[in-house]
Amino acid sequence: MALVCGAPLAQAAAVAQVVVIVDTSTSMAATNMDPHQVSLLVTGLLADIVPGAFAVVRLLDVGEDSRLIPSRKTGERVRCSESPNGQCQRVEAQGDWETLARQGRLGVLERGARADRRFRGALPEHLKQKANNSMFALAFRAARGVFDQLDAGPPRTVIWLSDGQDDNPDRVRAAIGELKADGVAIEAVLFGQGDAALARGAGLEPRVVPTPADLMRAFAAALRTALRAPYAIDARVQEQPVFRILDGAEQVWVVAYGDDSLKGATLTGPGGTVVADYAAAMLPKAGAYRVAYLERPAAGDWRIAVQGGGAAAAYAVIQFADLTPVLLSPTGAMAGTPALVEAQVRIGGAAGTPALAAQLTSTRLTLEAEGQSVGLNDAGRDGDRVAGDGRFGALVTFPRAGVQPVTLHLDSPLARRSVSGQLEVGGALRFGAPVDLDLGTLGLAAEACRPLPIAPTMHAGEVPVQLAALRALPADHRLALRLPTGELEPGGGALPFAPGAAAILCLRTGPRAPHSVALGEPWLELRAAGTHGEPLTIRLRWQVQGLGFLARWGWLLALLAAALVLALIVAGFMVPKRFRPTLGLVFVETREELDEVQPLSIRRQWRGVGAGFYRDARAYLHGNYRLSGRAAGALACLKAEARYPRALPVAQQLYRESAEGDWEEVAPQGYPARPGFDFRIGERGPYFRLSNMSR
Known part of the structure; x- marks a missing residue:
């Protein structure tokens, strides 16, 4: 099994993805900050030498960039963040500015090829110190937008150059945290008297740069981080003109820098003389630089000489080798049993060629798995089979079975890499x-x-x-x-x-x-x-010895019994039939009056004619032409049923008029009294009739 970080590279060439965030607020023009724009000079230096993708992000201004970050004016005047003695108008954001910054890569200037003239021509205007706001959260979101469009694989680095001030520190810390979670390295560079609290609050340790020379050294260190090339040489030319190029270095950049009088630089060594003409720039009062570039240079001592640049002229050396650690074996292991782990360092990715012996000098390989860190060696001991063969080995015991995550770390003067993968660890358990x-x-x-x-x-x-x-x-x-x-x-x-x-x-x-x-x-x-x-x-x-049936379920039985009693009580009032509110009655002395008198609602007009507990509603007709719920002295009775009331005889015989106009006697069990039917009590009356009333 081979562990690789991203896609294998086609050749041994340094590739990186670098975004530089530059503080372009007006406060940077202060005399104790960056009045001569050394930041412009060193950003141009990185643009000249960074291999791979490179972009620069400036700060956005609420007023000047209102078309990019729309806002609504509130009419309220507040103290300006970049000019404490001035007054600025407070605005409210329209939409999500951070999302807009990421999706639109707002404030971003992207470089094409390394010697992109269009980019270099646009850089001075892009980095003018004119922003009246310090909104680094938007800048970090824009940087993330740059990475969004790039292929994964090469190491990603953000170099953050600022005075440490921001309008919304919490949002900056959140944006930095998300980038770090994505594996982006962040180098914070702080000018002179800047405030380090913001960077430290985000888990970063800023490099403080009180002078232009310090800024150059900081940017060289950031470039080493971006290339994962740890070997550092930073010195003044007068104090240490001789430096060593390591055996096995594939690409070397030597950056000479000083004041604006720097006219040139040369390197002399085992490979002859090299003129620093790979890149050059000068900015009045800010300084100047010259870059020499060497491919597969001869190892040994080299001497640098500069023309001009002042007494403080200095140089920085970045040495790179495209080395990747590769896990050769095992492809699987048995839990609890020591397994031989072998790894190799290769040039150009996992599919490349083994590293040269010179490139393995002072090289350390470490395997991390299941909380343990095991160093591999090429000394023919502790599991390594042959000393000096370029295959590093160690005996490792994996305590757990299953697919285990493992990480292989390479740490050498020329490269620092970590690659991750998985190892199938088997186990045995039989009962x-x-x-x-x-x-x-x-x-x-x-x-x-x-x-x-x-x-x-x-x-x-x-x-x-x-x-x-x-x-x-x-x-x-x-x-x-x-x-x-x-x-x-x-x-x-x-x-x-x-x-x-x-x-x-x-x-x-x-x-x-x-x-x-x-x-x-x-x-x-x-x-x-x-x-x-x-x-x-x-x-x-x-x-x-638990609860018996009654002890366990007695409460439920009691609850069911109570519910049954309650249901019976409720049904006693709900089941009985009632007279409809629209059922009317005409109760008169003579037959002729049935057509003359208006009906009265039985339910609304008379008391005592409602339903009782499990008793249907009854209305008793009395000789005084009134209805009540009393049976005593009643002449006839109306009993509520599902469709029509039932007319029942009580003290006297009850008759109903048939369809032929004859009076027929009503049996003791009564007869349905449909609306419109006439009834007579006794031989001579009185008479009554039911009818449907409107509501």
């Missing part, structure tokens, strides 16, 4: 005969625990195990297996189980557990997770 366990007697809200005598026939390494139930437990019963790594429950997840580890099985009961007895039935099985091997069957005995 023997079923296990019998007696948990004893326990009561309510109790726990009984006993050691589980597990005796695997084979157990190699820490193997994840799972617990499964073979039958349903009684209510308020719970079984659990305690391991040193946690507690397993039936149907739950898996936990690592190491050889010789103790296992304790527990039965817990709740406060409402019923009586239960186990007589040695198979209740559980323990198996290695993700395998189809034979599990360990666990047969259990116990006796729980």
Whole structure:
């Protein structure tokens, strides 16, 4: 198995993705900050030499950039963040500025090829110190937008040049945190008297640069970070003109810098003389630089000479080799058993050629896996098979089975890389005969625990195990297996189980557990997770002195009885039939009056004619032409039914008029009194008729 970081490179060439965020606020023009714009000079230097993708982000101004970050004026005047003695108008953002900055890469100037004249021509205007706001959160979002459009693989670095002041520090810290979570390296560079609190609050340690020379050194260090090339040489020419190029360096940049009188620089060494003409720039009062570039230079001592640049002229050396650590073996390992881990350093990615012996000088390879860090060696000891063959080895014991994440670190003078991958670690766990366990007697809200005598026939390494139930437990019963790594429950997840580890099985009961007895039935099985091997069957005995049926369910029975009584009471009032509110009655002395008198609502007009408890509504007709609920002295009765009331005789005979106009006697069980039908009480009256009334 090979561990690689991104896609293999086609050739041994440095590639990086670098975004420089430059503080272009008006406060940077102060005499104790960057009045001569050294930041412009060093940004141009990086643009001249960074291999790969390069972009510069300026700060946005609420007023000047209103078309990019729309806002609404509030009419309120506040103190200006960049000019404490001035007054600025407060505005409210329209939309999400941070999202706009990322999606639109606002304030970004992107370089094409290394010698991009259009880019260099636009850079001075782009970095003018004219912003009246310090909104670095937007700048970091824009930087992320630059990375969004680039292919993953090359190392990504943000170089943040500022005075440490911002209008919204919390948003800056959040934006930095998201970039760091994406694996972006962030180098914070702080001018002179700037405030380091913001950078430190974001987990960064800023490089403080009180002078232009310090800024050059800081940017050289940031470039080494971007290229993952740690070997550092920074010196003054007068004090240390000789420097060493390491054996195996593939690309070397030498940057000479000084004041604006610097006219040239040359290198002399084992490979002859090299003129620093790879890149050059001068900015009045800010300084000047000259860059020499060497491919696969001769190793050894080299001397630098400069023409002009002042007494403080200095230089920085960046040496790069495209070295990548590759894990050669094992492709798999057995947990608990020492495995030979071998790795190699290659040029140009995992598919490249082995590194040269000179490139491996002072090289360290370290494997990190499962919380352990193991150093690999090429000295023919501690697992390495042959000394000096370029294959680093060590014996590593992986305690757990499964797919394990591993990281291989390379640390050498020429390169610092870390690549991650996965290693399949196997394990072995085989169980023997079923296990019998007696948990004893326990009561309510109790726990009984006993050691589980597990005796695997084979157990190699820490193997994840799972617990499964073979039958349903009684209510308020719970079984659990305690391991040193946690507690397993039936149907739950898996936990690592190491050889010789103790296992304790527990039965817990709740406060409402019923009586239960186990007589040695198979209740559980323990198996290695993700395998189809034979599990360990666990047969259990116990006796729980819990609640009886009435003690456990008496409350429910009482509740059901109460609900039944309540339902009966409610039904006593709901079931009986009632007169409709629109049912009217005409009750008069003569037949002719039936057509002359307006009907009156039985339900609304008369009292006592409603329904009772399990009794249908009744209306008794009395000789005074009134209705009531009293049967005493009544002449006839109307009883509410589902469709029509039933007319019943009481003290006298009751008649109804037939369709032929004859009067027919109503039987004792009554007759449905449909609206419009006429009834007569006795031989001469009185008469009554039901009718439907409007509401």
